[in-house]
Amino acid sequence: MKLNKVSGSATVLILAIGIVGSAFVATSAQGAVKASAATSAADFGGLKGLVAACKVEKALNIIADPHDWANYGQIITGFKKAYGVKINEANPNGSSQDEINAANQLKGTTRAPDVFDLGQAVLYANFEVLAPYKVINWNSIPATFKAANGLYTKDYGGIMSVGYDASLGTVTKLDDLLGSQFAGKVALNGDPTKANAGQNGVLMASLANGGSLDDISAGVTWFKKLAAAGNFINVDPNPATIASGQTPVVFDWDYNQAAVQAKFAAAGKKWNVFFPAGALVGAYYNQAVDLYAPHPACARLWMEYLYSPVGQNAWLKGGSRPVLLDWMIKNKTVNKASLAALPTVKGNVVIATPNQSKAAADYLTANWTAAVGTR
Amino acid sequence: MKSNTGSALRGAGIRTWRKHSAYVGVAPFLLLVSIFLIWPTVSVVSGAFQDTKGKFAFSTIKSVLTSSIHLAAFKHSLQVSAITSITGAIIGALFAWAVSTGKQDGFLRRICLSASGVLAQFGGVMLTFAFLATFGFNGLVTTVFLKFAPHSFFGHPTWLYSMTGLCIVYSFFQIPLMFLVFLPTLDNLKPQWREASDGLGGTTTEYWRRVGIPVLTPAFLGSFLLLFANSFSAYATAASLISQGSIITPLEISGALSSETGSSNPALAKALSLGMVTVVIVVMALYTLLRKRVSRWEK
Amino acid sequence: MKIWRRTILILVAFYLLLPIAAMADFSTKSLSGRRGFDSWRAIFQQPDLISAIMVSLELAAIVIALVFFLVVPTVVWVHLKLPRLRRVIEVICLLPLAIPGIVLVVGVSSIYRWISIHISESPLTLAAVYSMLVLPYTYRSLSASLNSVDVHTLAEAARTLGASTYKMLFGIVMPTIRSGVMSGAVISIALVLGEFTLSSLLNFQTMQVEINLVGQSDGGVAVAISLAALLFVFLLLVAIPTTINRKSQELETELA
Numbered sequence: 001m002k003l004n005k006v007s008g009s010a011t012v013l014i015l016a017i018g019i020v021g022s023a024f025v026a027t028s029a030q031g032a033v034k035a036s037a038a039t040s041a042a043d044f045g046g047l048k049g050l051v052a053a054c055k056v057e058k059a060l061n062i063i064a065d066p067h068d069w070a071n072y073g074q075i076i077t078g079f080k081k082a083y084g085v086k087i088n089e090a091n092p093n094g095s096s097q098d099e100i101n102a103a104n105q106l107k108g109t110t111r112a113p114d115v116f117d118l119g120q121a122v123l124y125a126n127f128e129v130l131a132p133y134k135v136i137n138w139n140s141i142p143a144t145f146k147a148a149n150g151l152y153t154k155d156y157g158g159i160m161s162v163g164y165d166a167s168l169g170t171v172t173k174l175d176d177l178l179g180s181q182f183a184g185k186v187a188l189n190g191d192p193t194k195a196n197a198g199q200n201g202v203l204m205a206s207l208a209n210g211g212s213l214d215d216i217s218a219g220v221t222w223f224k225k226l227a228a229a230g231n232f233i234n235v236d237p238n239p240a241t242i243a244s245g246q247t248p249v250v251f252d253w254d255y256n257q258a259a260v261q262a263k264f265a266a267a268g269k270k271w272n273v274f275f276p277a278g279a280l281v282g283a284y285y286n287q288a289v290d291l292y293a294p295h296p297a298c299a300r301l302w303m304e305y306l307y308s309p310v311g312q313n314a315w316l317k318g319g320s321r322p323v324l325l326d327w328m329i330k331n332k333t334v335n336k337a338s339l340a341a342l343p344t345v346k347g348n349v350v351i352a353t354p355n356q357s358k359a360a361a362d363y364l365t366a367n368w369t370a371a372v373g374t375r
Numbered sequence: 376m377k378s379n380t381g382s383a384l385r386g387a388g389i390r391t392w393r394k395h396s397a398y399v400g401v402a403p404f405l406l407l408v409s410i411f412l413i414w415p416t417v418s419v420v421s422g423a424f425q426d427t428k429g430k431f432a433f434s435t436i437k438s439v440l441t442s443s444i445h446l447a448a449f450k451h452s453l454q455v456s457a458i459t460s461i462t463g464a465i466i467g468a469l470f471a472w473a474v475s476t477g478k479q480d481g482f483l484r485r486i487c488l489s490a491s492g493v494l495a496q497f498g499g500v501m502l503t504f505a506f507l508a509t510f511g512f513n514g515l516v517t518t519v520f521l522k523f524a525p526h527s528f529f530g531h532p533t534w535l536y537s538m539t540g541l542c543i544v545y546s547f548f549q550i551p552l553m554f555l556v557f558l559p560t561l562d563n564l565k566p567q568w569r570e571a572s573d574g575l576g577g578t579t580t581e582y583w584r585r586v587g588i589p590v591l592t593p594a595f596l597g598s599f600l601l602l603f604a605n606s607f608s609a610y611a612t613a614a615s616l617i618s619q620g621s622i623i624t625p626l627e628i629s630g631a632l633s634s635e636t637g638s639s640n641p642a643l644a645k646a647l648s649l650g651m652v653t654v655v656i657v658v659m660a661l662y663t664l665l666r667k668r669v670s671r672w673e674k
Numbered sequence: 675m676k677i678w679r680r681t682i683l684i685l686v687a688f689y690l691l692l693p694i695a696a697m698a699d700f701s702t703k704s705l706s707g708r709r710g711f712d713s714w715r716a717i718f719q720q721p722d723l724i725s726a727i728m729v730s731l732e733l734a735a736i737v738i739a740l741v742f743f744l745v746v747p748t749v750v751w752v753h754l755k756l757p758r759l760r761r762v763i764e765v766i767c768l769l770p771l772a773i774p775g776i777v778l779v780v781g782v783s784s785i786y787r788w789i790s791i792h793i794s795e796s797p798l799t800l801a802a803v804y805s806m807l808v809l810p811y812t813y814r815s816l817s818a819s820l821n822s823v824d825v826h827t828l829a830e831a832a833r834t835l836g837a838s839t840y841k842m843l844f845g846i847v848m849p850t851i852r853s854g855v856m857s858g859a860v861i862s863i864a865l866v867l868g869e870f871t872l873s874s875l876l877n878f879q880t881m882q883v884e885i886n887l888v889g890q891s892d893g894g895v896a897v898a899i900s901l902a903a904l905l906f907v908f909l910l911l912v913a914i915p916t917t918i919n920r921k922s923q924e925l926e927t928e929l930a
Contacts, residue, residue: 093890101633105783105877108791184533191619198619235536236618238890246512369444369620397755401763404748407740408766412806415781416773422781466686473682476675483683489911490690496861497868497907500882501900504889505693508700508897515696547693550686608774611870615886625776629875632780648777656772 035296039150040134053297059086060298063102063113064094068259070156071318079305085298093238095195096122103129107292114299116288119196121357123152123286131291133300135307140327156320157284158253159345160204163260165248166270174208174276183230187237187247192364199360200283201251207279213352216360224371232372254343258319275345282349309333422645435642451538452607452623459545460602467553468595475561491551498548499611506544510535536617544612549602556601560594597665604658624651701898713894726884729797734866736801738859741812746855747843749816754829767813770806775871786876797878804866812858819854864907
């Protein structure tokens, strides 16, 4: 009898908590519904409304945006100062795939990423986690740089290059890296099966060795040669490894090389950048809003900030080619000094199409590990 | 006053309750364990027998067993485990012997036990940094060797991120673990046996050959197996050391959990895990059998 | 033989101490090449690192509480009242040894996703699965203590003298097996502070996860904090057994 009474009241209590709890959860989600469905600033009643909505949310979660990657540091600091919003930066050295994984694993929590900066291959495989949003300057973005439905927009582009510590010698062609002075020194920025920079590094090697954007196998073979010579290390280069000299040769985007060059110059050393002749591989990254963003208003305000002259000029200063560059040159909002400092490249820059990226990704998944696997 | 039938029924109820009330005491513990230990294990084992759509199938397991990449990772895992447990067992046993022949309550023994406890159970990420500080590019040993023997093994630390590096880093927690596990066995070697052997005219070599080694072998083998299971299961050190590529099975599992192919095939991580669990259970079962043999003469 | 002994001790000591010395050397190198504590000072300039250390310490405290108030009483309870379940509990407690952390995380990630959404996002929820990891070590120290002290007689005596179940468990039995509980607790602290696999793959920022992250941008700080953590646990392991040995010796002489 006593047991029945106890269990009975316990059940009622638990039910009560459950009902009240879920009601609470439902109402708190109510306010966020509007913002997460917004497809442009007009849905907030203009930019002022959007800023007000973001100030209520008070935070933004970004992921895999290192401070020295295309000058993201300046953008992050600028955004924080302009709107008084806390920015939570997760996994700075993560790959595009890491961003999607975080979104999937943290879905429904307040730690999920709000915005993505993805490479092409990962982007095209994950449309279902993106929310469409068209920034105020949408019509000024060239048609080839955006999705018609607003699901994503290209943000900045660069050309794949090889950066190296000048004290190791001079590199005039890719095969120079097979020399003995580069033993255990050559690194790819990211695992090619996960990171856009890694994949394009192998694509560049492929083009330099008779392959094409449709055929990445020549690149994999070249890296296999590099690994067999003992020159390739399977380490992610990051500020710590470059500073310590652990990765003195890095396959990475030219804007990232620019950042290393600046750091080396400040320390009295020299970092050279080499573009293989006839193998100029370019690529743009893509900005998109997470469909399940815990801070939907701030996510969209971030997009507006990036696609305004302030954000675009910051990326330009970082040595990359922002998508609104021509528009800014036309209406004279471009930072002339940064424009002049952009590296000029001789030759034809080729960019992989989504299909070519996917084919390359598939080939790498099947063959990369076996090619450069462990000794 | 309550009726007799009522109180009789209630009495029976109370007796049943009293008989089984003790089980209520274990309920919270069992609840915690079922949610956080039993269910995950069951979910991994059963999930391995599913295909990409979640239906019962052997396809995932078959694809793992026939894939050269997965088999290579498995082979590397077994190799690293074998090498580090053999070296760890031998060196750790010698270390344990050196300490066990010393003072029982001495300062040396206490320090060695604590240091081994730290290194054996506390490794992971910090061990990686310890090794990078020692053998990495700006490491202590590398700088010294660069000065005196620049072209030697230690002057070119590229091996740090390969199987060789993994073996050397792993031995850093295998040796202390062997010390911790084997020391009690050596402590239990009764000095009366040595006295008896000496009394019967046996030399040191004969003692070891006829008494010491046969008695110690099951314990030694058991400890070796424990080291093997420990090395095979290790993940943190490898994960923080090797940032690209998955050369051993635990790295493959974390890759499967986070890769694009992995999210479209959740059974892959579980199938690889099943492989790991099978090896570890077999090894631990052998270890338990050997320990039973050891405990018989330890009493 | 003494020479062999000395040689082995020196060689092993060298092998084990070398990385510690290297860490001390590495973390005191400053940019200009002179000796300096820049890296050590920089630890305090990393708020994420400090908060991650706090999280790990809090987790250790919660795990010890779980061990103290749930695991130990259960094992003692089973030892006393449910001898038939003893085998079952033993298997359960030793099961984590057969399930590598990386495998456990595969099975537990869906549970933690549910917990993150419906109960709490806090990394302190990790304490539940961490207490599973410490089970084998706790059980081993406990069963050694339980087998050495005649717990049945103690419990019976307490009961006949009128102690409640709670008082019997926590007031009489637990203190006598204190050495076993303490050594289990110390190992739990070391394990929780050193845990990386589960926290990193479940996306929680604990101390080890943060050290790994810091290491990607500043090697000196990562090495410094690793050295500090290793020394901390070492001192813990050295200090606590001494107090236990003394107290348990006192207790044994009293009981005798």
